[in-house]
Amino acid sequence: MKDTQQNILIIGAGLCGSLLALRLAQRGFNVNVYEMRPDLRKVDISAGRSINLAFSDRGNKAMKLVGLEDKVKALCIPMNGRMIHDTHGNTFQSNYSGRDYEYINSISRGDLNALLLDEAEKHDKVNIQFNCKCKSVNFKNTTALFKGYITKKEFIEDADVIIATDGAGSALRKSYYLGKKFLFSFSQAYLTHGYKELSILPKPNGDFKAYKNALHIWPRGSFMLIALPNLDGSFTVTLFLSYEEGQYNFNNLTTKERVLEFFQNEFPDALALMPNLLDDFFTNPTSPLGTIKCSPWHYKGNTLLMGDAAHAIVPFYGQGMNASFEDVVELDQVLDQSLKDWETIFKTYESNRKKDTDAIADLAIDNFHEMKGHVNQAIFQEKRKLEMALEKEFPNEYASKYSLVTFNEHIGYREAMLKGRAQDKAILNLLTDGLITSNDDLKLVLNRVKQETEAILEHDRIAGLT
Amino acid sequence: MKDTQQNILIIGAGLCGSLLALRLAQRGFNVNVYEMRPDLRKVDISAGRSINLAFSDRGNKAMKLVGLEDKVKALCIPMNGRMIHDTHGNTFQSNYSGRDYEYINSISRGDLNALLLDEAEKHDKVNIQFNCKCKSVNFKNTTALFKGYITKKEFIEDADVIIATDGAGSALRKSYYLGKKFLFSFSQAYLTHGYKELSILPKPNGDFKAYKNALHIWPRGSFMLIALPNLDGSFTVTLFLSYEEGQYNFNNLTTKERVLEFFQNEFPDALALMPNLLDDFFTNPTSPLGTIKCSPWHYKGNTLLMGDAAHAIVPFYGQGMNASFEDVVELDQVLDQSLKDWETIFKTYESNRKKDTDAIADLAIDNFHEMKGHVNQAIFQEKRKLEMALEKEFPNEYASKYSLVTFNEHIGYREAMLKGRAQDKAILNLLTDGLITSNDDLKLVLNRVKQETEAILEHDRIAGLT
Missing domain, CATH: 3.50.50.60 (FAD/NAD(P)-binding domain)
Incomplete structure (x- = not known):
């Protein structure tokens, strides 16, 4: 041709x-x-x-x-990592990688x-x-x-x-x-959730109202808010919420009072940055x-x-x-x-x-569930902490699922998925069974994780699952 | 209401x-x-x-x-089980269950x-x-x-x-x-395979030309033929074959000579029972x-x-x-x-x-792959043999995936799938790793399989996979 x-x-x-x-x-x-x-x-x-x-x-x-x-x-x-906001307005940052040169934009x-x-x-x-x-x-x-x-x-x-x-x-x-x-x-295939775009405008002097170099997340289990920075000092904010289920949902957030009550209860620190919330909420569409x-x-x-x-x-x-x-x-x-x-x-x-x-x-x-819920759970946080330590200590030997998908463009998504999921399962199982802890020597942890990951992949292969 | x-x-x-x-x-x-x-x-x-x-x-x-x-x-x-036909015309029966009262019709x-x-x-x-x-x-x-x-x-x-x-x-x-x-x-979602219905007619005296109480299968890896008995002494035969791939496929089986050659090579014993093959083949539609x-x-x-x-x-x-x-x-x-x-x-x-x-x-x-291929593989045959023995020896304690799906109508398909897949994986892994063999005491095998199945399900639960 x-x-x-x-x-x-x-x-x-x-x-x-x-x-x-x-x-x-x-x-x-x-x-x-x-x-x-x-x-x-x-x-x-x-x-x-x-x-x-x-x-x-x-x-x-x-x-x-x-x-x-x-x-x-x-x-x-x-954006070097996720900035996670709890309901009390506390924040902690969870980097996307243990390698400084890996970040998203x-x-x-x-x-x-x-x-x-x-x-x-x-x-x-x-x-x-x-x-x-x-x-x-x-x-x-x-x-x-x-x-x-x-x-x-x-x-x-x-x-x-x-x-x-x-x-x-x-x-x-x-x-x-x-x-x-x-x-x-x-x-x-539609999720039961839809999304609506909102915004955090810049300060009068054009500065960002929140930390610029992060993807902000307010994870709440069955719903979440996220914010990404723009060059003009604003953030684009997105609310992901069920159409029908839960105490607050898109179908029942129909009045200004109810929207404010929802944000006051769930996202008080974000609300403080969004005087324009109600305008955005009732102007912008809800999309599937x-x-x-x-x-x-x-x-x-x-x-x-x-x-x-x-x-x-x-x-x-x-x-x-x-x-x-x-x-x-x-x-x-x-x-x-x-x-x-x-x-x-x-x-x-x-x-x-x-x-x-x-x-x-x-x-x-998978990541929908991880972002809205798992990032808040102790065992997933422990896993993430261990993975960051492994990536920092062994930059050429370990890459988390996120890193395989996002920063390893030389391998395909499918290979990243199979290896990444097996690694996730290996670490969660090893942590639960007490076979690794965050106090262990990292080299030992790395070897156990590699071994267990390989065993999981091999067992899946034998059972014809991959 | x-x-x-x-x-x-x-x-x-x-x-x-x-x-x-x-x-x-x-x-x-x-x-x-x-x-x-x-x-x-x-x-x-x-x-x-x-x-x-x-x-x-x-x-x-x-x-x-x-x-x-x-x-x-x-x-x-x-039909008490599958009657499996190899390319030399040898047959062996693989029952659907180790319990005599469990069969399909x-x-x-x-x-x-x-x-x-x-x-x-x-x-x-x-x-x-x-x-x-x-x-x-x-x-x-x-x-x-x-x-x-x-x-x-x-x-x-x-x-x-x-x-x-x-x-x-x-x-x-x-x-x-x-x-x-x-x-x-x-x-x-379409499979790459289609199907065509054929038939084995009764003997002149109305008797069945092949064993009546089985689902006959001619598994050939990437395609297969099956036959189910009818009350009038005939069998309804179905050929499952790729539209496009492989040496023989529906798109290239366009002449009488080629269809005969295909059946002579792959299904000689079936061909001997089907003098009406070509009529059926070129009259009946190929369906997705x-x-x-x-x-x-x-x-x-x-x-x-x-x-x-x-x-x-x-x-x-x-x-x-x-x-x-x-x-x-x-x-x-x-x-x-x-x-x-x-x-x-x-x-x-x-x-x-x-x-x-x-x-x-x-x-x-899953069963498409099992029927056309796995039933021919040594490790799957060994698994099936062990499962039949377990069902026979412990009729109230063990049920294979097939049995959970087909004969346990009090549980839902999803529960049958999760438990059945975990059991399959457990047995295949235990056999591969030499942790069970067909010579072991059956009670020991039962306990190992139960333990490994539970471990697999628990690990999937921890990783959020079920």
């Missing part, structure tokens, strides 16, 4: 689509991109929905690939997307049209039907290949599902949290799903954007193999990649 | 719908049933698709509830459905209309739109409650999905194998999904029909609780039941 003069149509110019356009243009393809929304460089379209994101090593691997590492770094605020979705659009448009071979919504894809003919929001007219585009990076509501995925032309496995998986991602060599369109995940591992960026790196590596046609390329890509995006989807749900 | 004069509309008069109609009529409800197909008591509609099924204790629990145990027994052929779908329809129609309160296809359900208004195949006319029916037992392609479930009126979690899960099953107190409409599973545990029948028993138990309204009834039913139907869906996929 050498003919780089081919025309590639990309549906969606979000984070994944704009990066993909840039990379394919760098490889010499002709790229046409159609985006449903207006150009976010000209119009503010954030509307209180995930305006900042966690950017980490897998995402950065993609930025290195396209030569944008330094430009992206300028948009980042490092808060970044503005809009700023990053604008950078990627600018860089893509620098290429003659890239053409981006905004305000064009894809209504359906004829994947047998490799054509897509669009409607122009401004022209109000429908039009059909064809291409040699169509790649849909149009997010969780993907038009191509919908065409696969409704078309019933092949066996299409598909799942959408869903996981989408599907297969196959491609129809022959004609069409391909990438990013959230192929695998939308819940936000609790901070990996949604990173996974989508890594998709582009993975496809790029397959393109390097000089395979004979697009069908072989797409098949190879899915076969390499799907196990990993399935894994990060499951890990993200 | 006492008003049994209410009108209940059931969509689908298959196995689950006809049983449900009978039970609800016994409880005093007015029941109207609409079925898409013609009356199977008058027209043969089997068309080479799952004409017989495995009937076991959970299904029988439902037959006891409606007073039909004896009538159903007359339709059953007991082969039963004709048509005969059983006809019995349930007859019994339901004996009630004045039951009215069944055939040839009426449900096109959609308005779950907010509790009305359903039907099209009469004979009248060619569309009509709308309303009811106090609509229950859809219209199988894997459920119209109500489709209305939930397409309606987007609430967060509907949904998955359809899918798992469907969804939630919620109900919309408020208006509508409810039951049976395959709520949870279609692959056939490898022989539990699809049994699970659907058990649905009716579970709903019946909730109706006994005198709850205040249908919404509470449906919510309670789903909350009790969904964990179990999710479990049997996963167990059925």
Whole structure:
């Protein structure tokens, strides 16, 4: 598959689509991109929905690939760990790693997307049209039907290949599902919780009202609040709460009095920083949290799903954007193999990649439970403390699950999941059975943990579980 | 919820719908049933698709509830175990249980459905209309739109409650999905394998050509053939094979020569019993194998999904029909609780039941791998031999996973799955590590297995995995 003069149509110019356009243009393809929304460089379209994101090593691997590492770094605020807030307003920090050079970053979705659009448009071979919504894809003919929001007219585009990076509501995925032309496995799974975006504004002098270099969490067992810093001194705050269950839930937080009572009882220190709470609460939407998986991602060599369109995940591992960026790196590596046609390329890509995006989807749900509850439990805190000590003492010999997922971009999510889960289980079991304690010699602890982890993995293999 | 004069509309008069109609009529409800197909008591509609099924204790629990145990027994052929056929035509039997009174039954779908329809129609309160296809359900208004195949006319029916037992392609479930009126979690997952029904006809004198009281299996690692006996002396044979992968697959078995070559190489003893193979092979359809899960099953107190409409599973545990029948028993138990309204009834039913139907869906996929491959592997055979010995020696103290799922109808599928999987893992680990052998004293083996199973379950609990 050498003919780089081919025309590639990309549906969606979000984070994944704009990066993909840039990379394919760098490889010499002709790229046409159609985006449903207006150009976010000209119009503010954030509307209180995930305006900042966690950017980490897998995402950065993609930025290195396209030569944008330094430009992206300028948009980042490092977060070294979680700052955990209890109901009395006490805080303690739990680092993401025992290695100082491992941290994640808060970044503005809009700023990053604008950078990627600018860089893509620098290429003659890239053409981006905004305000064009894809209504359906004829994947047998490799054509897509669009409607122009401004022209109000429908039009059909064809291409040699169509790649849909149009997010969780993907038009191509919908065409696969409704078309019933092949066996299409598909799942959408919602959590019982939704989310609402709130904010902590900067001080009048522009300073941050809380510690800047952390991801703040107020874990409350069945719900939680988090906050990520922005370059302008504000924090984007997100409340994760059940729609229906518990004393306070989205369905019954309907009056100002009740919302205030909820925050006074549960998040008094956050409330003190949020005089604008009620405005935000009643202006911003409550949105669902869903996981989408599907297969196959491609129809022959004609069409391909990438990013959230192929695998939308819940936000609790901070990996949604990173996974989508890594998709582009993975496809790029397959393109390097000089395979004979697009069908072989797409098949190879899915076969390499799907196990990993399935894994990060499951890990993200694990982390939902960890963040809202486990971080508050003594045994999980003891585990975390031990792991930080192991990472500090043996930086080349130990990596926690979090570290494997977030900072070890050279291994896939699935390998990180299997090893990380086995390690977690090993440490929790060894602690419970009294076979390791936080007073033991660390070398001894390291060896016991490694041994027990290997035993767990081996037993799973024998039982055919992995 | 006492008003049994209410009108209940059931969509689908298959196995689950006809049983449900009978039970609800016994409880005093007015029941109207609409079925898409013609009356199977008058027209043969089997068309080479799952004409017989495995009937076991959970299904029988439902037959006891409606007073039909004896009538159903007359339709059953007991199968005491698997008769395994190797490529040389050697056979060995692997019983389903070490207890003689535990076995499963082969039963004709048509005969059983006809019995349930007859019994339901004996009630004045039951009215069944055939040839009426449900096109959609308005779950907010509790009305359903039907099209009469004979009248060619569309009509709308309303009811106090609509229950859809219209199988894997459920119209109500489709209305939930397409309606987007609430967060509907949904998955359809296909195996890479499909199936095709074949047959072994009786001898000229009406006798069975192979041993009658077994489920015959020809396991070949990545594919398999099975056969279940019918009352007329025939066997229904099913080939499970990949669509695309392997030397022989459904996509490349396109000529008579190739099909014969495949059977000669892989199933020579079966081929000798099937002079009609090629006719069957090229007449009968190749059908996909899918798992469907969804939630919620109900919309408020208006509508409810039951049976395959709520949870279609692959056939490898022989539990699809049994699970659907058990649905009716579970709903019946909730109706006994005198709850205040249908919404509470449906919510309670789903909350009790969904964990179990999710479990049997996963167990059925486990068993696909067990049947096509594991039954041929030495360590799995050693495990099975030990388990049979334990069940025989300690009938009240040990039950294998298969037995927990199939013969222990007083515990739910989820409990059976958790305990059964832990037991399997325990035995395989103990055998591999040489901590038990088939020469050990059985009491010692029993205790080691129990101890190791409990340790596995406890470690999973600590790690938050169950």
